[in-house]
Amino acid sequence: MDEIDSKIIHALQLNGRLTNQELSDRVNLSPSPCHRRVRILEESGVIEGYSARVSHRALGMPIVAFIAVRLASQSKDAMALFEDGVRRTEEVTACYLMSGPQDYILQVFSISLDTYEQFVREKLSELPGIGAWETNFVFGEIKKSGLVLDPRLIK
CATH class of the missing domain: 3.30.70.920 (Lrp/AsnC effector binding domain/regulation of amino acid metabolism (RAM) domain)
Structure with a gap:
C-alpha cells in the first residue's frame, strides 16, 4: 500500500459515494488506474464495505x-x-x-x-x-x- 492508496482510502472514508471520476480527481490519478486500485483494496480486505452513517438520535434512539x-x-x-x-x-x-x-x-x-x-x-x-x-x-x-x-x- 502506498500514499495513493492511503489517499483513496481517506477520500472514500469521507465520502463513500464518490464516483470513480470524482475519486480519481481527488487523488490525482486517471480513472482507470484509480478504479483498479479501489478493486484491489476491496479484494484484499482493506476496504471491508460501504455504509451510511446514521444518526441514532434521528432514529429515536437517544x-x-x-x-x-x-x-x-x-x-x-x-x-x-x-x-x-x-x-x-x-x-x-x-x-x-x-x-x-x-x-x-x-x-x-x-x-x-x-x-x-x-x-x-x-x-x-x-x-x-x-x-x-x-x-x-x-x-x-x-x-x-x-x-x-x-x-x-x-x-
Missing part, C-alpha cells in the same frame, strides 16, 4: 450505553459461547475483546431507559458466561469520525 463485561471464566469455550451469543443479539451494535479488568466492551443504542432495562433483563442477562457487567451511559458525543487514518497522511 440512549447510548457502553457495557463492560467480565466473564465468569476466560476459557476458550466460555469466550466462544459469549461471542456467539453477542453476534446473535441485534441490540449490540459493537463488541470489542479488551485487555485489562474487563473482557469485553459492548455498545448498545436504546429508545429509553425502560427499553434498556428490558434489554438487560431479557437479553444481556441471558448471554452465556457473564460474571458481571457495568453500564456507562453517554451524556454527550465529543468526536465520532469513524476514520482510520494512515499515519503518512497526518501532518
Whole structure:
C-alpha cells in the first residue's frame, strides 16, 4: 500500500459515494488506474464495505450505553459461547475483546431507559458466561469520525 492508496482510502472514508471520476480527481490519478486500485483494496480486505452513517438520535434512539463485561471464566469455550451469543443479539451494535479488568466492551443504542432495562433483563442477562457487567451511559458525543487514518497522511 502506498500514499495513493492511503489517499483513496481517506477520500472514500469521507465520502463513500464518490464516483470513480470524482475519486480519481481527488487523488490525482486517471480513472482507470484509480478504479483498479479501489478493486484491489476491496479484494484484499482493506476496504471491508460501504455504509451510511446514521444518526441514532434521528432514529429515536437517544440512549447510548457502553457495557463492560467480565466473564465468569476466560476459557476458550466460555469466550466462544459469549461471542456467539453477542453476534446473535441485534441490540449490540459493537463488541470489542479488551485487555485489562474487563473482557469485553459492548455498545448498545436504546429508545429509553425502560427499553434498556428490558434489554438487560431479557437479553444481556441471558448471554452465556457473564460474571458481571457495568453500564456507562453517554451524556454527550465529543468526536465520532469513524476514520482510520494512515499515519503518512497526518501532518
